Amino acid sequence: MKPGVLTIASMRGRCSDAEWQARVDLAACYRLVDLYGMSDMMANHISMRVPGEEGAFLINPYGMMYEEITASCLLKVDIEGNILSKPDFGALDYGVNRAGYVIHSAIHAARPEVGCIIHTHSWASMAVSALECGLLPITQTAMRFLKIGYHEYQGVVLDEAEKASLVADLGQGEALILRNHGALVVGRTAGEAFNWTHRLELACRSQIGAMSCNSPLRPVPPQVLEETWNNYQPGTRRPYGVMEWPALLRKLDRLDPGYRD
Numbered sequence: 001m002k003p004g005v006l007t008i009a010s011m012r013g014r015c016s017d018a019e020w021q022a023r024v025d026l027a028a029c030y031r032l033v034d035l036y037g038m039s040d041m042m043a044n045h046i047s048m049r050v051p052g053e054e055g056a057f058l059i060n061p062y063g064m065m066y067e068e069i070t071a072s073c074l075l076k077v078d079i080e081g082n083i084l085s086k087p088d089f090g091a092l093d094y095g096v097n098r099a100g101y102v103i104h105s106a107i108h109a110a111r112p113e114v115g116c117i118i119h120t121h122s123w124a125s126m127a128v129s130a131l132e133c134g135l136l137p138i139t140q141t142a143m144r145f146l147k148i149g150y151h152e153y154q155g156v157v158l159d160e161a162e163k164a165s166l167v168a169d170l171g172q173g174e175a176l177i178l179r180n181h182g183a184l185v186v187g188r189t190a191g192e193a194f195n196w197t198h199r200l201e202l203a204c205r206s207q208i209g210a211m212s213c214n215s216p217l218r219p220v221p222p223q224v225l226e227e228t229w230n231n232y233q234p235g236t237r238r239p240y241g242v243m244e245w246p247a248l249l250r251k252l253d254r255l256d257p258g259y260r261d
Contacts, residue, residue, distance in 0.1 A: 028249055041066075046193075056084060059097075102163060125182045128146075138218065192242075
């Protein structure tokens with residue numbers, strides 16, 4: 001037993017090959033979100049749909065840090081919030097964050113093509129979420145989010161009644177600013193969702209940096225904004241995450257391959 005490491009028995013023999021791969025990818029996503037400075041200790045949540053199991057998705061146990069998430073520690077739950085499988089956490093007996101269940105179950109139910117959902121409380125996304133102007137298309141990276149959605153703050157997301165407005169505000173988009181709260185992105189794969197999250201974080205950080213200089217912001221003509229936005233759309237480019245995901249996994253394997261356990 002290593003000091004500071006929560007020992008969890010492997011779930012490898014208790015799931016299909018497809019589920020195990022989803023577990024590894026999701027654990028990697030948690031580690032990467034932490035590595036790139038977008039985690040909030042044990043708050044927030046990332047989920048992954050379980051391939052071949054209608055209505056089932058994987059999510060973090062509420063009580064573990066992002067940096068220690070592994071493939072085996074993840075909980076499998078259904079759209080109704082029932083825990084379908086979980087490892088033995090001993091006396092800790094970790095469960096599901098209620099807000100995590102409400103947010104993720106709503107989107108997984110409404111968007112069957114979505115494989116992975118990432119919700120963050122990074123300092124930059126929280127700052128932009130509190131600005132009346134929202135996310136401004138002042139950098140090329142931000143122009144990718146020209147038509148990002150916004151969801152008004154209704155309190156901590158514990159009431160299932162909020163599901164309908166959350167889904168409506170996301171629509172068929174990939175990213176959502178949760179007003180006075182943070183950000184949420186979706187993707188068909190963990191790699192795609194992480195790509196969207198990383199770029200949204202950069203867009204928010206660059207905006208806060210530019211606005212802090214107390215100098216006029218340089219606008220871009222509307223036509224150029226539309227053309228740039230269109231260049232980022234699925235019909236005009238390859239899927240996001242395809243190229244960098246294998247490299248990101250190699251990065252994690254060099255740092256700590258324990259996420260695969």
